[in-house]
Amino acid sequence: MTTPRFDIIGQALSDASRTRMLCELMEGRSFTNKELASAAGITAQTATAHLRMLQNAGLVLAEKRDRCVFHRLANAEVAGVLEQLAAIAPSSHLHQAQRRKAGEIAQVRSCYDHLAGPLAVAMTTRFLERGMLVEENGGFRACADAAWHNLGVSLPQNPSVADSRQPFARPCMDWTERRLHVAGALGRQILTHAFERAWVKRNAHKRGLVLTGPGSRALEEILGLRSQELIDG
Template sequence: MTVEPRLDIIGAALADVSRTRILCEMMDGRAYTNKELASAAEISAQTASVHLKQLQAAGLTSSIRSGRCVYHRIASEDVASVLEALASLSPTDHLYRAKNRYLPEANTMRARSCYNHIAGRLGVLITNRLIALGVLRIQGEVVEIGAMGEAFFSKLEIDVPNLSISLKPPLKLCLDWTERRQHISGPLATALMEKTLKMNWLERRTGSRALLITELGYEVFEHDFGIARELIDGTDYP
């Protein structure tokens, strides 16, 4: 009897472009119907059902019934983190065209949801800036709340002590697959994204993981975070 992990099951579940498209659609943390996922993957609803059964059998997705509809989503935050890490190993040649900020593809690179936190250029810039301000500190591979952390998040009405009593660490590092740099994840990063959506600094896009940065959002990110609009929209940064 073998005791090695069954990576072959995970590999088989990922070894189909339609299934990976379905997973990418779910990576914004929301739940979708079979028809919605079929449309995103450009396949029939019947074919999507077959793929969803394989993804769920591999432990990558879960489903829940609400009324007459069944909704599918990424199984857990841990699964989402692994998928983001795998994405960072994938080839990036196809991203070259998206570096032109006037093309639609650039929206996903600029700002997007990574399950339940902010990713893309904006997510990396926020992380770097919070470290520079002393709000966060990095100790090797561990990210912690710095000396200025509670005061900074208090201004945003995010209660750090309450987050700290969670069984999960309030912050983790997540390698951004388009930027190839770290952004923050975990309960505190989730609370931050929820705040940006609630305050209309960011808006979700229909049928995309991309997050729209509103004019108010650009103002807040520059005034409160010290991140200039040119850095968010540009093609390179320090």
């Protein structure tokens, strides 16, 4: 029997500078060594050593484009695990300080490839209230509803044969709200549609997003969510 090497992952996550870089990468975009060094408050040389350890642990990938090397999270599964760990981590820069440093991020933000923060929590709550999502065996099951189309979501034709390791709708514990938001392919489709329709746009705070006027109106029309609910979560 092969024993999982939790010690390798633990060592990779044991340094605050490395966790700050991972939090930066949870936006879902790629960043250079210099950009990640700046985010972590360390030198580029030190960041290189940290990134090498994260790569060896299978958490980060490096890709060369022209003359620059960009770093990103290895996959959505890594992002999901980091989000879950952040939800149970002691209150540090992963929670309280993050809210103080970039308040808008705590309101509307992205978590790798899906929405997070109070906006995502409010939407997920509404999905459950309307029966669009059903909690089942510790996960989410998406049910047919015309509103999905308006949110840019295409439900799987045969959900019974969906990959259990990558469920279509996956509950993700929001690390600032300590409540669930929806991830997986469903969450990815919603965020992609929101960008395409200009319902949300990126701001200067990296993972932070801005809910636009059209986005606020669309979510009120489709889900009955009012702007104040989206802010308060």
